[in-house]
Amino acid sequence: xxxxxxxxxxxxxxxxxxxxxxxxxxxxxxxxxxxxxxxxxxxxxxxxxxxxxxxxxxxxxxxxxxxxxxxxxxxxxxxxxxxxxxxxxxxxxxxxxxxxxxxxxxxxxxxxxxxxxxxxxxxxxxxxxxxxxxxxxxxxxxxxxxxxxxxxxxxxxxxxxxxxxxxxxxxxxxxxxxxxxxxxxxxxxxxxxxxxxxxxxxxxxxxxxxxxxxxxxxxxxxxxxxxxxxxxxxxxxxxxxxxxxxxxxxxxxxxxxxxxxxxxxxxxxxxxxxxxxxxxxxxxxxxxxxxxxxxxxxxxxxxxxxxxxxxxxxxxxxxxxxxxxxxxxxxxxxxxxxxxxxxxxxxxxxxxxxxxxxxxxxxxxxxxxxxxxxx
Amino acid sequence: xxxxxxxxxxxxxxxxxxxxxxxxxxxxxxxxxxxxxxxxxxxxxxxxxxxxxxxxxxxxxxxxxxxxxxxxxxxxxxxxxxxxxxxxxxxxxxxxxxxxxxxxxxxxxxxxxxxxxxxxxxxxxxx
Numbered sequence: 001x002x003x004x005x006x007x008x009x010x011x012x013x014x015x016x017x018x019x020x021x022x023x024x025x026x027x028x029x030x031x032x033x034x035x036x037x038x039x040x041x042x043x044x045x046x047x048x049x050x051x052x053x054x055x056x057x058x059x060x061x062x063x064x065x066x067x068x069x070x071x072x073x074x075x076x077x078x079x080x081x082x083x084x085x086x087x088x089x090x091x092x093x094x095x096x097x098x099x100x101x102x103x104x105x106x107x108x109x110x111x112x113x114x115x116x117x118x119x120x121x122x123x124x125x126x127x128x129x130x131x132x133x134x135x136x137x138x139x140x141x142x143x144x145x146x147x148x149x150x151x152x153x154x155x156x157x158x159x160x161x162x163x164x165x166x167x168x169x170x171x172x173x174x175x176x177x178x179x180x181x182x183x184x185x186x187x188x189x190x191x192x193x194x195x196x197x198x199x200x201x202x203x204x205x206x207x208x209x210x211x212x213x214x215x216x217x218x219x220x221x222x223x224x225x226x227x228x229x230x231x232x233x234x235x236x237x238x239x240x241x242x243x244x245x246x247x248x249x250x251x252x253x254x255x256x257x258x259x260x261x262x263x264x265x266x267x268x269x270x271x272x273x274x275x276x277x278x279x280x281x282x283x284x285x286x287x288x289x290x291x292x293x294x295x296x297x298x299x300x301x302x303x304x305x306x307x308x309x310x311x312x313x314x315x316x317x318x319x320x321x322x323x324x325x326x327x328x329x330x331x332x333x334x335x336x337x338x339x340x341x342x343x344x345x346x347x348x349x350x351x352x353x354x355x356x357x358x359x360x361x362x363x364x365x366x367x368x369x370x371x372x373x374x375x
Numbered sequence: 376x377x378x379x380x381x382x383x384x385x386x387x388x389x390x391x392x393x394x395x396x397x398x399x400x401x402x403x404x405x406x407x408x409x410x411x412x413x414x415x416x417x418x419x420x421x422x423x424x425x426x427x428x429x430x431x432x433x434x435x436x437x438x439x440x441x442x443x444x445x446x447x448x449x450x451x452x453x454x455x456x457x458x459x460x461x462x463x464x465x466x467x468x469x470x471x472x473x474x475x476x477x478x479x480x481x482x483x484x485x486x487x488x489x490x491x492x493x494x495x496x497x498x499x500x501x502x
Binding site for chain 2: 239267269363
């Protein structure tokens with residue numbers, strides 16, 4: 001064992017472990033030799049083996065045939081060899097579970113409608129799931145069913161957010177209550193978490209703090225909750241950062257607090273654009289000789305403009321400036337929202353028939369009455 | 376993302392889309408193709424599809440069946456030029472039937488006719 005790299009202290013600790021003390025030294029040495037051979041052949045180095053035996057000293061008491069049987073059992077349930085050995089490295093305790101325990105653990109999950117692929121992921125990320133009894137698992141699921149989740153959603157949520165298994169089911173109920181106190185309804189919580197189980201990992205008392213950049217604009221929390229319902233991923237760290245950066249960028253460009261709020265209300269997707277992207281759209285307006293206050297007015301009134309491709313935006317500006325509609329555009333930027341092909345057809349019809357361009361942006365049926373056709 | 380490149384998106388386009396929607400990575404090429412096919416069936420031109428996806432890269436993460444149901448619902452309601460509707464209102468593609476029917480019902484409560492409801496969708500950004 002010294003040759004393998006065990007320290008004297010570790011050897012002494014192992015020798016004094018209860019199951020090892022009971023075994024004959026010759027059996028232990030025989031098991032140890034087989035264990036080292038087997039795991040070395042399968043890509044383990046000495047320190048991996050030491051880690052396993054220190055974490056689970058009982059491993060040395062199990063025959064290699066029995067260990068192989070346990071590994072085979074895992075592989076029968078969809079684990080490939082690489083995953084199985086990775087699992088053992090990360091969670092040596094799994095070797096403590098005999099074939100029957102592993103089978104029971106997996107069968108319990110299958111019985112409760114966890115999907116085979118989910119089970120594999122769940123065991124890799126949270127191996128002690130195999131030691132949770134059937135009745136306990138049912139208690140966890142019941143908490144979600146009682147709150148209104150479907151069985152499928154409850155199982156999905158538990159398999160994605162396995163931290164729940166570290167909580168007492170009663171504490172899970174308090175998570176629901178805390179989110180309700182924030183202003184989410186029962187159905188909101190179900191809808192959001194069915195899409196984003198990680199929501200429950202965000203401490204409720206930190207929740208509003210995460211959205212400080214929006215709330216500091218005096219944006220009301222109820223409207224923010226409505227955005228969260230539509231795009232739950234906004235609560236993730238990556239998107240929180242995007243939101244902060246875009247708001248900062250809007251301020252730097254010169255948008256007023258009110259116009260930022262108005263843009264978020266009209267099109268919250270503006271919060272997800274990168275600084276360079278937003279600035280590139282501003283520069284298109286500059287290239288068409290709009291000054292920054294005109295640009296800000298146009299975009300504030302019609303924030304979908306940020307979503308336009310550069311070509312589309314140029315094409316629209318080119319057209320409206322070409323027909324001398326610059327002033328009209330600044331005051332009525334919503335015209336940029338309309339389909340350009342439709343407007344071009346209408347323009348062509350109106351100008352060739354000497355009709356007023358005031359009709360250009362009428363609704364379809366009203367325009368049809370003017371031109372007597374379906375343009 | 377191979378399919379997007381084959382479709383004509385530039386690397387810059389794809390980068391912008393991925394910056395906005397970090398979940399695009401998890402979408403298979405097969406699904407991207409199916410979602411684009413759906414737009415083609417709505418008579419969207421290549422240019423319109425590009426504009427829709429650039430504006431709303433989140434469309435690529437929608438469930439195919441949900442999108443199909445939404446389109447069926449809109450057609451049944453009376454929307455005709457879906458290519459123009461989605462071109463001007465690309466985020467509409469992120470809504471399911473239930474969400475759209477909620478908007479429609481709110482308008483109906485305000486006594487809006489079918490024609491007025493269609494106009495509302497054609498002339499206002501719906502998110």
